[in-house]
Amino acid sequence: MRLSTAVTFALIALLATSTLGAVAAVPSAHVSASEMEPATTAPSQSSLETAVDPHSVPSIDSAGVHPTLSDNRTSLAPADPAQVIRIQVEDDGDAHWSIESRFLLIDQADNETFDSWAETVVTGQRSVGYDSQSFATELEAAQDATGREMAIVDAGWDAPRTEPLNPETDAFPDSVDPENETVAVAVVSYSFTWENFATAEDERVYFGDAFESPDGTWFPTLSSDQRLVIESPENYALETPTHLVWDGPHHFEQGELEIVFVSGPVGPSGFDWYLAGALAVLTLVVLVYAGYRLSLAVFDDESDTDTSAVADDLSRSKATESTASSADSSGVELQHDDEDDVDPELLSDEERVHRLLKQNGGRMKQASIVTETGWSNAKVSQLLSKMDEDGEIEKLRIGRENLITLPDVDPVQTD
Structure with missing residues (x-):
């Protein structure tokens, strides 16, 4: 049998x-x-x-x-x-x-x-x-x-x-x-x-x-x-x-x-944690949207009163950005392409985590790393604990989630 x-x-x-x-x-x-x-x-x-x-x-x-x-x-x-x-x-x-x-x-x-x-x-x-x-x-x-x-x-x-x-x-x-x-x-x-x-x-x-x-x-x-x-x-x-x-x-x-x-x-139950997290995310989205709408209103007022000045500033800004982009775009693009061309199977586990973090602005939830790598929860948890002890990453506990960041990234900074 x-x-x-x-x-x-x-x-x-x-x-x-x-x-x-x-x-x-x-x-x-x-x-x-x-x-x-x-x-x-x-x-x-x-x-x-x-x-x-x-x-x-x-x-x-x-x-x-x-x-x-x-x-x-x-x-x-x-x-x-x-x-x-x-x-x-x-x-x-x-x-x-x-x-x-x-x-x-x-x-x-x-x-x-x-x-x-x-x-x-x-x-x-x-x-x-x-x-x-x-x-x-x-x-x-x-x-x-x-x-x-x-x-x-x-x-x-x-x-x-x-x-x-x-x-x-x-x-x-x-x-x-x-x-x-x-x-x-x-x-x-x-x-x-x-x-x-x-x-x-x-x-x-x-x-x-x-x-x-x-x-x-x-x-x-x-x-x-x-x-x-x-x-x-x-x-x-x-x-x-x-x-x-x-x-x-x-x-x-x-x-x-x-x-x-x-x-x-x-907490009292898993459902309460999920509900609290969802409410926190919803609150953040509402605040960001309200700030965005307010900035649009201010911009419209200023553009009505001084359209030509704004246009001149935008032209100068675009010219400056274009010059800077021409100077260093080739090196940046080549570096990014080189990283993307590397077969993930040739990287160590630590290198794969570093690569994922860099591709996601230096911050990721631990659950997202599990999803992206296809590794088990236990393997990811043990690997991240070791990397945290070695100073390669930083772990921040938020509710029932771990936020993983690169050492030089502010975990509370918003883009």
């Missing part, structure tokens, strides 16, 4: 009871207490009455292969999303993983069914195939890709819990009337700590390289009923704005999960 298939099952394989019958790895159908045997119509599902090796079971087919069970108030329906994979990044580089299975509880019978079933799971009376070795293959691949020693510790089931249905993050089922029924979400989760999953260095945490393997990423996709949530270390902010929540179905592009966290104050 390929590695991506293995980890897909390891992340999505979840739970059923003898009273609930066979359930897909991620709950995706009603589960009736009257179904005592696994359904024969779902060959891709494994009965959780038997210990399951997550690396030997095929991926679950979500296109209608799950059994249809009786739709009554003694059954458990999956929440939406049915599974949340939550990764809490720590400031020392460790990552706390929690794989949550989520069910809808509509009435008291559902509560009793879930409580009884979840108790047998978390106390070890029912084997569902999760143990500390479930991610051994992925751990080995991550160690080979990063060169770091890693370990998975403190693995086990968390206490079952219930929480209100959140209309902002959860989909409300069409079959349930919110005015007549109080719906809750039941959660049972398997968690562990993955040591050295990220790298902590110079008040930054570099996250994401551990998802790589010699054959590419071992975490390529999310299914339609999955959600991935990455939580930043306490008192850390994003160095380069990016997503921290992904809903399936989703295919991860190369380097998409590479994230750099930087120590510093964190």
Whole structure:
């Protein structure tokens, strides 16, 4: 089996009871207490009455292969999303993983069914195939890709819990009337700590390289009923704005999960930072436009009263500029052309950054450098930190963005 298939099952394989019958790895159908045997119509599902090796079971087919069970108030329906994979990044580089299975509880019978079933799971009376070795293959691949020693510790089931249905993050089922029924979400989760999953260095945490393997990423996709949530270390902010929540179905592009966290104050939410930045830019645009209109009005007044004087001044100015341009234009143009003719692949990383800065007036946002070079966020962040220490550039923190300038450029100067 390929590695991506293995980890897909390891992340999505979840739970059923003898009273609930066979359930897909991620709950995706009603589960009736009257179904005592696994359904024969779902060959891709494994009965959780038997210990399951997550690396030997095929991926679950979500296109209608799950059994249809009786739709009554003694059954458990999956929440939406049915599974949340939550990764809490720590400031020392460790990552706390929690794989949550989520069910809808509509009435008291559902509560009793879930409580009884979840108790047998978390106390070890029912084997569902999760143990500390479930991610051994992925751990080995991550160690080979990063060169770091890693370990998975403190693995086990968390206490079952219930929480209100959140209309902002959860989909409300069409079959349930919110005015007549109080719906809750039941959660049972398997968690562990993955040591050295990220790298902590110079008040930054570099996250994401551990998802790589010699054959590419071992975490390529999310299914339609999955959600991935990455939580930043306490008192850390994003160095380069990016997503921290992904809903399936989703295919991860190369380097998409590479994230750099930087120590510093964190605002109430990413949305507030973006809104504040947008308002600041809008205010600046309005001020510049107002100044431009005012200068036009003053110029028109002066031209009406003294047109000939202005014309003479303009003529003299153009003559002077023409003379100066004739004297040095050839050298300047040749120098610019020479720079443009250089193949970027022949330049060092530092030289490419210097060249980009010179082409953009000596100032660029760090995110723009990432876009222009096509490098990962982590590579750009590490390179710029080194260049800043060596005095080759200067970094100015503005909100959640880094402004990169050449040493002789005033970062607050406007053209």
